[in-house]
Amino acid sequence: MIRVQQDPFDIGAEISALTAGRTDLGAMVSFTGLVRDFTGDDTVSKLTLEHYPGMTEKELARIEAEATTRFDLNASLIIHRVGTLAPGDEIVLVVACSAHRDAAFDGARFMMDFLKTQAPFWKKEAGAGDEEGGGKWVDARDSDDDAAKGWS
Amino acid sequence: MTMTILYFARLKDEIGCSEEKLEMPEDITSLKDLVVWLRTQSDGHAQALAPGSMLKMAVNQEHAQWETPVGPQDEIAFFPPVTGG
Numbered sequence: 604m605i606r607v608q609q610d611p612f613d614i615g616a617e618i619s620a621l622t623a624g625r626t627d628l629g630a631m632v633s634f635t636g637l638v639r640d641f642t643g644d645d646t647v648s649k650l651t652l653e654h655y656p657g658m659t660e661k662e663l664a665r666i667e668a669e670a671t672t673r674f675d676l677n678a679s680l681i682i683h684r685v686g687t688l689a690p691g692d693e694i695v696l697v698v699a700c701s702a703h704r705d706a707a708f709d710g711a712r713f714m715m716d717f718l719k720t721q722a723p724f725w726k727k728e729a730g731a732g733d734e735e736g737g738g739k740w741v742d743a744r745d746s747d748d749d750a751a752k753g754w755s
Numbered sequence: 756m757t758m759t760i761l762y763f764a765r766l767k768d769e770i771g772c773s774e775e776k777l778e779m780p781e782d783i784t785s786l787k788d789l790v791v792w793l794r795t796q797s798d799g800h801a802q803a804l805a806p807g808s809m810l811k812m813a814v815n816q817e818h819a820q821w822e823t824p825v826g827p828q829d830e831i832a833f834f835p836p837v838t839g840g
Contacts, residue, residue: 636840652839653764655832658816683839695840715840721818723832724839725764740765743809743836 604679605663607654609686612696621680621698628678628700630707634715640690642741647728651738652685652694655723659683662722666714674710676701681714683724713754720751756781756827758789762803763834766810769803786812787821789831809836 604621614635622628638650663681670676678700688694695718699710720743729738759776767773777796783789790810794801804810812819813832825831 654839655761655763655813655816655834658813658832661816719840720837722839723763723813723834723837725835726838727764740768740835741838743838747840 605660605667605681607656607659607663607683607685609684611684611693612682614693614696617680617682617696618698621678622700625678625700627702629702630704631678631698631700632704632707632711633696633698634711635693636695636715638688638690638692638694642728645728646730647690648731649729649733649738650688650690650692650694651727651729652688653725653727654683654685658723663718666717666721669717670699670710670714673713674699674701674706676706676710679710679714681718683718683722685724716747716750716754719747756783758825758827759830760789760793761830761832763832765835766803766833770797770799784824784826785821786814786819786823786825786831789825790821790833804833810834811836 640647667679667681671679676699680698682696684694697711697714699707701707726741727738728741757776757778761774762770783792790804794804811834814823814825814829
C-alpha cells in the first residue's frame, strides 16, 4: 500500500493496521525519515516538499511492487508526506514484512533507495531569515544514485 | 500542435509557471527536439533547460529519455533530480 499525504502519520498505528491478523509474517522492518534542522553548515527551520501528483503515486506503487517481487515480501507500506514540515517531523515511512529477516531488511532498504532516486519529490529548505515562500531547493546527492545502482 | 508541459521545483521558479500549453512546430517528435525548441521561448526557459543542467523528464507520468517520442496528446514534465525521502 502506498500513500502521499500532508498530515502526520502514526507509526505504531500504521504498522498495527498492516500486520493485524497476519500470522505469516516472521519479520517486519520499518524505516522512518525525519526532517533535520541542519544541512551542511546551514540551519533549517522549515522544509517544503513539492511533488508530481499522479506520477508520485505511480512511482511509489511501482517501487513497492518491484520490492515485493524481488524479496518475496508479504506485506509492505510506503507513506510519504508533502507540504510544509518542521525539524523533527516524520517525513517518510517504509515498512517491509516477510517470512524471514533478510528479505524484510533488504526490502525496506531497496524501497528507500529507489524512492530517493525515482519518486518525484523535491525538497526546499528555508532558514529563519528566509521570507515566506523563500529558501533553497535541495540538490540531489550522487551517493543516493550510487545506492540505487548497487541493487542492479 | 498543442502540448501541455509541466515544470517542477527549481524549473518552475526559473520558467515562472508550473504548467503551460504551447503551440509548437509539427517537426517536434522527441523530447530532445522539444527541449531544443523550448530553450528559444524565453530567457527563463533557456536558463532552466540549459545544456549541461541536471534535467529529468517524464512523458505521461513515466520517466523518459532524450529519445522518448512525444505527440500532441502527451503530458510532458521537466524537473530536477528528485530529492524526496
